[in-house]
Amino acid sequence: xxxxxxxxRSPDLEGAQAVKILIAGGFGAGKxxxxxxxxxxxxxxxxxxLSELSAGIDDLTGVGTKTTTTxxxxxxxxxxxxxxxxxxxxxxxxxxxxxxxxxxxxxALGAIVLADTRRLSDCFGAxxxxxxxxxxxxVAVNCFDGADIYDEDEVRHALDIGTHIPVRHCDAxxxxxxxxxxxxxxxxxxxTAMAAGEHPASSxxxxxxx
Amino acid sequence: xxxxxSLDDDxxxxxxxxxxxxxxxxxxVHGLDILTLVMAARPEADSAGLDREYRExxxxxxxxxxxxxxxxxxxxxxxxxxxxxxxxxxxxxYLIHQQPRPAMAKPDIQLLQAVLDGVRKL
Numbered sequence: 001x002x003x004x005x006x007x008x009r010s011p012d013l014e015g016a017q018a019v020k021i022l023i024a025g026g027f028g029a030g031k032x033x034x035x036x037x038x039x040x041x042x043x044x045x046x047x048x049x050l051s052e053l054s055a056g057i058d059d060l061t062g063v064g065t066k067t068t069t070t071x072x073x074x075x076x077x078x079x080x081x082x083x084x085x086x087x088x089x090x091x092x093x094x095x096x097x098x099x100x101x102x103x104x105x106x107x108a109l110g111a112i113v114l115a116d117t118r119r120l121s122d123c124f125g126a127x128x129x130x131x132x133x134x135x136x137x138x139v140a141v142n143c144f145d146g147a148d149i150y151d152e153d154e155v156r157h158a159l160d161i162g163t164h165i166p167v168r169h170c171d172a173x174x175x176x177x178x179x180x181x182x183x184x185x186x187x188x189x190x191x192t193a194m195a196a197g198e199h200p201a202s203s204x205x206x207x208x209x210x
Numbered sequence: 211x212x213x214x215x216s217l218d219d220d221x222x223x224x225x226x227x228x229x230x231x232x233x234x235x236x237x238x239v240h241g242l243d244i245l246t247l248v249m250a251a252r253p254e255a256d257s258a259g260l261d262r263e264y265r266e267x268x269x270x271x272x273x274x275x276x277x278x279x280x281x282x283x284x285x286x287x288x289x290x291x292x293x294x295x296x297x298x299x300x301x302x303x304y305l306i307h308q309q310p311r312p313a314m315a316k317p318d319i320q321l322l323q324a325v326l327d328g329v330r331k332l
Contacts, residue, residue, distance in 0.1 A: 186329055
């Protein structure tokens, strides 16, 4: 055994669990800002190399200039309890990249789509992606100064998403506001999981025919 | 690592991402994920003979569980490179690891509720 007097406890990861929530949305919608405002650490950046990318990739931190394309994502951490750690991954704004990053989305508890009402169409890709993969999500409308404020139904209609999907305005710079968005997502996840448990045949999200 | 590599092999700070893995990419054998948690299994003194990157990993996750993603960020290495290094350390018994729960059709209500409770306490 590795028990040693200078270790507070013998190394043990029994019961330890890391879970993730994706923060998706268009480039510049405030994803990293939201992660920063609720994370217990300054957001970290990690990179993955993607091999299947085609040529002709543009913008976003110069990835297009590299022959080997790496995709960066920023993430934060929230320690939930002694066993569970929650990671918030801000997906790269250029959807063409992270769509190929399967590891990022597989197993995610859920997602927050951050929308900028000045450029609502920027998050269509994220919505499509999450719907296709049955990852439950809510929409948070980041209220930039001077941006047109659409009400929640207008946003829902513009994004063509169901009425069961919560939409909430927020200010991603504000910790309290970002925390409320995170709570809203988790309440939604708990509620949908409970509903699915009671009615297994009609589990949400409307699943693909099996 | 216990056989063959020595401090003389240390490639120094200005290395290409995969120089530290001796060109090995994607050869991690433990199915490591960005959310795999790792923790040092032995006291730091045991790692004295290892290459710098290995020691760095062990130092970062001594007494605490860190995800592969965090390791990569702290070390400023690509995830794929860190996975190779972590895989080596698991093979040689320096690290213990815990995989994230597999993506399941059925969400775990207790887990979701625990996460909700944790977020509420922020």
